Amino acid sequence: MTVATIPxxxxxxxxxxxxxQEIERLEAxxxxxxxxxxxFVEETGQPVETVDQVWxxxxxxxxxxxxxxxxxxxxxxAIEGHNPWDLLSITAANLKKIGWSDEALSRxxxxxxxxxxxxxxxxxxxxx
Numbered sequence: 503m504t505v506a507t508i509p510x511x512x513x514x515x516x517x518x519x520x521x522x523q524e525i526e527r528l529e530a531x532x533x534x535x536x537x538x539x540x541x542f543v544e545e546t547g548q549p550v551e552t553v554d555q556v557w558x559x560x561x562x563x564x565x566x567x568x569x570x571x572x573x574x575x576x577x578x579x580a581i582e583g584h585n586p587w588d589l590l591s592i593t594a595a596n597l598k599k600i601g602w603s604d605e606a607l608s609r610x611x612x613x614x615x616x617x618x619x620x621x622x623x624x625x626x627x628x629x630x
Contacts, residue, residue, distance in 0.1 A: 526621065 512518045539557055543550060549558035567575060576586035598606065604613060 513563075 508515060509521065512521055539550060543557060543559075549556050553559075576590070579586040579589065607613065
């Protein structure tokens with residue numbers, strides 16, 4: 503395996519593009535390696551342990567409620583002495599479905615914006 507060199511400092515746009523391309527290449531390699539490891543784990547049925555980690559299936563749980571059952575759930579939460587509105591939140595994706603403007607939403611709450619440094623697909627790049 504080849505080892506990528508990490509520049510101490512990026513000084514030009516050309517160097518920045520080269521670094522970005524190397525990150526994209528490495529992420530593609532990591533994705534392929536994870537798929538290969540996942541296939542091995544599926545076939546053997548055994549976790550793979552390294553010094554610091556165990557590669558295995560990690561479960562996550564989510565719950566989906568119909569609107570009627572969500573109302574019943576909120577009523578039960580209130581009966582038990584809890585405020586259901588302290589426990590429930592509305593996602594940005596669900597707010598987009600409504601189509602309300604930021605101005606309209608600001609009557610009810612405060613918008614929080616966070617930033618994360620990551621790559622996003624170019625519009626019209628045709629890649630998936």
